[in-house]
Amino acid sequence: MAEAAPSAGLAALPDSVLLEVLALLPLRDRLRAGRVCRRWRRLGQDRALWRHVDLSSHQLSSRTLWHLLRRHLNDGLQTLKVKGALCSSRKHETLSPALLAALGKQCPQLGRLCLAEADLRPLPYQSMPASLRILELSHCEIPSAWFQGTATNALPQLQHLIVRNVPAFCDQHLLNISSQAPLKTLTLSGTYRVTDAGIQKASVYLGGLEHLVLRHCVITDSAVHFIGRHMKRLRLLEISNAYSLTNAGLACLATLKCLETLCLDLCDKFSPDAIVALCQALPQLSNLNLDGAHFEDEAIRKIQASLPNCSFSHAP
Numbered sequence: 001m002a003e004a005a006p007s008a009g010l011a012a013l014p015d016s017v018l019l020e021v022l023a024l025l026p027l028r029d030r031l032r033a034g035r036v037c038r039r040w041r042r043l044g045q046d047r048a049l050w051r052h053v054d055l056s057s058h059q060l061s062s063r064t065l066w067h068l069l070r071r072h073l074n075d076g077l078q079t080l081k082v083k084g085a086l087c088s089s090r091k092h093e094t095l096s097p098a099l100l101a102a103l104g105k106q107c108p109q110l111g112r113l114c115l116a117e118a119d120l121r122p123l124p125y126q127s128m129p130a131s132l133r134i135l136e137l138s139h140c141e142i143p144s145a146w147f148q149g150t151a152t153n154a155l156p157q158l159q160h161l162i163v164r165n166v167p168a169f170c171d172q173h174l175l176n177i178s179s180q181a182p183l184k185t186l187t188l189s190g191t192y193r194v195t196d197a198g199i200q201k202a203s204v205y206l207g208g209l210e211h212l213v214l215r216h217c218v219i220t221d222s223a224v225h226f227i228g229r230h231m232k233r234l235r236l237l238e239i240s241n242a243y244s245l246t247n248a249g250l251a252c253l254a255t256l257k258c259l260e261t262l263c264l265d266l267c268d269k270f271s272p273d274a275i276v277a278l279c280q281a282l283p284q285l286s287n288l289n290l291d292g293a294h295f296e297d298e299a300i301r302k303i304q305a306s307l308p309n310c311s312f313s314h315a316p
Contacts, residue, residue, distance in 0.1 A: 047076035084118030104129030147176035160185035171198025199223035221249030228252035240265035247274035254281040266292035272299040
């Protein structure tokens with residue numbers, strides 16, 4: 001009787017609560033739950049349960065992905081996270097043009113695709129589902145010609161691009177994607193092949209950008225100059241580990257009158273006076289983050305005192 005009590009308790013729960021419980025289960029446990037009874041099998045196929053699917057904790061084969069696509073992924077799918085086998089000793093195909101084509105056809109609401117450790121060299125950029133608004137690439141390998149195309153045949157709805165630790169991502173990739181898609185969010189982290197020249201050429205196409213994050217990118221004051229010149233709609237700007245930036249580059253950001261959040265992490269060549277002058281020139285600024293900056297306590301107090309209406313954070 002003691003063992004039957006939990007089952008009886010679960011059976012008394014409404015479907016909406018059970019769906020929330022099933023949504024918390026890892027993929028394999030969620031699939032196994034469908035074998036418990038007819039009710040759980042029905043719930044296991046509910047569209048709400050497969051709206052946001054995270055497969056990034058598994059290295060799945062193409063065969064497994066095809067199985068999920070045929071049995072569970074449907075027109076309710078909005079987010080899909082997939083991990084490839086780039087960093088694995090076992091090399092096997094995870095994605096293919098045919099699978100991506102089927103995904104795009106069967107899941108027309110898919111708006112966010114996150115790919116980690118995936119070898120994208122065999123996959124044309126045009127094979128990505130056309131419904132994507134958000135594309136995230138982390139530790140992936142891409143060919144030199146990726147992101148080529150036109151706005152009509154290469155992710156026409158794309159607005160948010162996040163690239164983390166993709167060694168091949170370079171100036172040409174940045175120019176290709178920025179000239180095709182009206183990006184609102186751009187995050188580049190660990191993209192060492194993006195240079196001042198790339199920022200300069202792409203910046204003329206990034207006038208609608210609202211969020212820009214540059215981490216571990218090899219840029220100088222020249223790149224910041226073009227950010228301030230062309231990206232006037234920025235509301236959030238984060239620049240970290242850019243050790244070549246100086247006060248001269250910082251002053252170029254005074255034109256960003258819509259800026260609300262500014263993060264300058266580990267940028268040691270800025271003086272407190274230059275930071276104060278910039279922040280006072282930004283009427284909408286409400287958040288300032290200077291984590292990693294090695295300022296004396298007196299300088300920190302001076303910055304805080306000069307910005308009474310701005311939330312300030314500093315972790316040395």
